[in-house]
């Protein structure tokens with residue numbers, strides 16, 4: 001009953017959603033199609049109607065909202081709208097809706113305006129002149145009596161609402177504390193009565209009183225990285241990172257999302273349902289508080305290593321405009337530049353030379369490294385590529401990334417020449433010192449261990465004097481595990 005907290009917001013203010021709409025948007029509930037006839041509800045007078053099975057109307061009474069078993073013509077008080085003399089597509093009463101369709105759940109609440117009106121009528125209370133018994137609010141027990149006598153026929157699973165403490169809502173921030181205390185006392189009494197009623201009938205209650213108390217006492221909360229204050233929004237729709245709209249009375253969409261989860265929790269707890277709560281990500285996305293955006297991917301680098309060294313990649317400069325997504329970011333790398341990702345995972349993976357070798361990384365190519373960042377909420381971004389260069393080790397004359405016998409063979413093929421291709425130590429000549437350079441950087445062929453045999457050793461001719469010549473040969477035998 002009452003328009004304040006259950007009537008659909010969105011037709012009059014794009015970006016505002018209440019808990020009913022959020023449950024629909026999150027696929028957790030179905031209130032039927034949107035009625036095609038303009039609604040007499042306060043919020044959608046200019047547009048389409050309410051959901052077929054959501055009747056929230058200022059001035060409703062328990063007898064009309066609970067008891068009606070027919071469509072709206074019998075209770076419609078909004079016949080003045082052109083073209084909509086009736087609202088034949090909205091159920092006004094829970095009983096009617098529940099018995100006419102496969103309705104599983106229903107909730108009943110007294111809207112904030114109904115409470116507020118009663119308090120405003122207490123002029124002395126607003127003026128701070130009255131410590132304020134809350135007889136007007138207590139008079140709402142007339143409605144509780146109606147709830148008690150309403151015919152809750154199985155299988156309808158009903159949720160009654162324990163109301164937030166009006167006295168601690170921002171709208172009453174100016175009241176004297178004694179009046180706030182009085183309101184709180186009476187709200188507690190009201191809620192206790194609701195809870196007792198629910199217990200008698202085996203119904204669920206959703207405890208919005210505690211929900212608001214907890215949010216206020218903990219000075220707000222953080223939902224998916226976004227701080228939600230217990231105060232009011234700055235006005236309009238510009239800042240909804242608070243519990244209340246600028247009127248200090250109506251919950252913001254994100255607070256409504258918390259209410260939506262409270263309803264889910266109540267159904268699960270009382271009726272053994274297993275409805276999934278809205279996730280924090282859903283809460284900030286469905287409310288429009290933090291629309292989903294793709295990550296920003298940064299592959300780090302450029303990268304330069306020497307052959308046979310490990311490579312430390314670093315994508316930690318990546319981020320996500322949705323702050324709450326950052327802890328969820330997943331990284332996949334294309335290191336060898338073949339366009340296929342999955343070469344490594346993680347924000348800062350270290351790759352051994354053996355792993356790089358498996359990926360075909362060598363010393364003659366500049367590779368284009370990219371990282372693909374997935375926020376796991378549908379946003380995937382591939383970074384710009386950065387260079388990876390692998391420097392050849394000294395002695396790797398044939399540039400196959402290893403320093404081994406094949407490089408010795410290069411030296412042998414250019415023995416005692418000045419050929420730069422075989423001048424491992426860069427001293428201008430090809431001789432035994434180049435073999436020593438190769439030996440000093442020996443990489444055991446990338447696997448090592450096996451004995452290797454050198455083909456015919458180089459033959460060196462030394463001319464000592466006219467007419468005399470010796471032939472000198474030098475052989476090196478390479479053994480497993482070392483060299484000699």
Ligand SMILES: [Ca+2]
Nearest residue numbers: 293322325375
């Ligand atoms: Ca994102």
Ligand SMILES: [Ca+2]
Nearest residue numbers: 334335338340
């Ligand atoms: Ca790849």
Ligand SMILES: [Ca+2]
Nearest residue numbers: 396398400402
């Ligand atoms: Ca080599």
Ligand SMILES: [Ca+2]
Nearest residue numbers: 423427429434
């Ligand atoms: Ca040399």
